[in-house]
Amino acid sequence: MKKIKFLLVLTLATATVSFAQQRTKEIPPGILTGWMELHCKMVRSAKGIAHVAYSRHFVYTAIAAYESVMHGNRLYRSLGNQLNGLSNLPAPKEKIAWAASLNAAYADMLRNFYGSFPACNSRIDSMEQAQQKKLLANKLVQKDMDRSAEYGKAIAKIIIQWSETDNSNSTKEYIPLKGEGVWIPSGKPAAPFWAENRTMTKDLFSVCSLTAPFYSADTSMDFYKMANEVYTVSIALSPSERATALYWDDSPDGKYMTVYGHWTSILCGLIKQRHLSLTEATEAYAKMSIAMYEASILAWKDKYQYNVMRPITYIQQHINKPWMPLISTPPHPEFPAAHATLSNAAATALRSLFGRQCSVTDNSYVGIGMKERSYASLQDVAKEAGISRLYGGIHYRYSIEQGLVLGAAAAKHVNEFLHFRK
Numbered sequence: 001m002k003k004i005k006f007l008l009v010l011t012l013a014t015a016t017v018s019f020a021q022q023r024t025k026e027i028p029p030g031i032l033t034g035w036m037e038l039h040c041k042m043v044r045s046a047k048g049i050a051h052v053a054y055s056r057h058f059v060y061t062a063i064a065a066y067e068s069v070m071h072g073n074r075l076y077r078s079l080g081n082q083l084n085g086l087s088n089l090p091a092p093k094e095k096i097a098w099a100a101s102l103n104a105a106y107a108d109m110l111r112n113f114y115g116s117f118p119a120c121n122s123r124i125d126s127m128e129q130a131q132q133k134k135l136l137a138n139k140l141v142q143k144d145m146d147r148s149a150e151y152g153k154a155i156a157k158i159i160i161q162w163s164e165t166d167n168s169n170s171t172k173e174y175i176p177l178k179g180e181g182v183w184i185p186s187g188k189p190a191a192p193f194w195a196e197n198r199t200m201t202k203d204l205f206s207v208c209s210l211t212a213p214f215y216s217a218d219t220s221m222d223f224y225k226m227a228n229e230v231y232t233v234s235i236a237l238s239p240s241e242r243a244t245a246l247y248w249d250d251s252p253d254g255k256y257m258t259v260y261g262h263w264t265s266i267l268c269g270l271i272k273q274r275h276l277s278l279t280e281a282t283e284a285y286a287k288m289s290i291a292m293y294e295a296s297i298l299a300w301k302d303k304y305q306y307n308v309m310r311p312i313t314y315i316q317q318h319i320n321k322p323w324m325p326l327i328s329t330p331p332h333p334e335f336p337a338a339h340a341t342l343s344n345a346a347a348t349a350l351r352s353l354f355g356r357q358c359s360v361t362d363n364s365y366v367g368i369g370m371k372e373r374s375y376a377s378l379q380d381v382a383k384e385a386g387i388s389r390l391y392g393g394i395h396y397r398y399s400i401e402q403g404l405v406l407g408a409a410a411a412k413h414v415n416e417f418l419h420f421r422k
Helices: 002-021 030-045 051-067 098-114 118-137 142-163 222-234 239-247 258-274 278-306 311-318 338-354 378-392 397-417
Strands: 360-362 373-375
Touching (some): 030 051, 030 098, 030 118, 030 278, 051 098, 051 142, 098 118, 222 311, 222 378, 222 397, 239 378, 258 278, 258 360, 278 397, 338 397, 360 378
Antiparallel strands (some): 360 373
């Protein structure tokens, strides 16, 4: 075990050093962060989509962004034939202006996912045209931009076709389980067959095995104590705890940008802070998004396998009938806590590039009146995202702790399975 831990630390340290050592005269990442920031904003206009479904939007878009520029740096390699089912990605035959390639690829990916929302469509067009004008103003010749844009579009087309075969649009009917203490949906359940999606990496389901809490109404048993903690915490929230719960709500309700957008926003800040090149930035974006997507599949597998009852149901049945949580309870089973799982997947993936002591300033929600928040490390961000669900009244502490474990396992699997560098 000590040897494994040593190797993990060495790997993380080496990855971090390579980021610093690889500093070249590459293109700055402004065109990427501009699109990422727009993507986060557009989520607020795309209502009616299940929260977990946004993981597809971000992961496929991030992969397309990476593939549209990675040939511009000889140290990088394609994810084609590494990710399940992804092949036939073209290599450029002529000189490519990589910023123009990414601009076209990102625009087409967003049109694919958000083109049915008129407000989103117009913003995509405006962004793409504005970036084209900037590139031309920087002495890029029109024919070179057109050729480069065609390459980016070709990448996006293949990624979109690949995404359409991932089995995410299941039409099977979900039949709720019956029995004492199981989760019963009060409306349409969110993505009950998400675990049947094609995974990005091989052998994903072998990475971690969680033990679900055992239901009991007995006041001397752990389940009651676990639920009673949620209730006790909820009725005595400090201003700081309340603010944390609301900050990490992330519901796709038109106000927040989802957990996937939230972490994309955090990464934007890191890209700017660390002055990454365009290729480095797309690597970080793709690695983080893939880890979060894989973590979502693992989390949803356990959610619908164990069907653990939510605190709102248990507390109203056994502790205080009129009780309500601070934030809305999502329409899927409780265990494990998704925010903890997804956030620690993101943090662990990014830690492999930025290191353990990577301070973070998160200003994702300054625009809606929330103060920016600062953290000593990426893991501190993930831990706060996780505990926010206890403060919000929608998750048990045990489920949060297990979610953190699951998210880390998913990201470590991605880090080991995928090779971005030659």
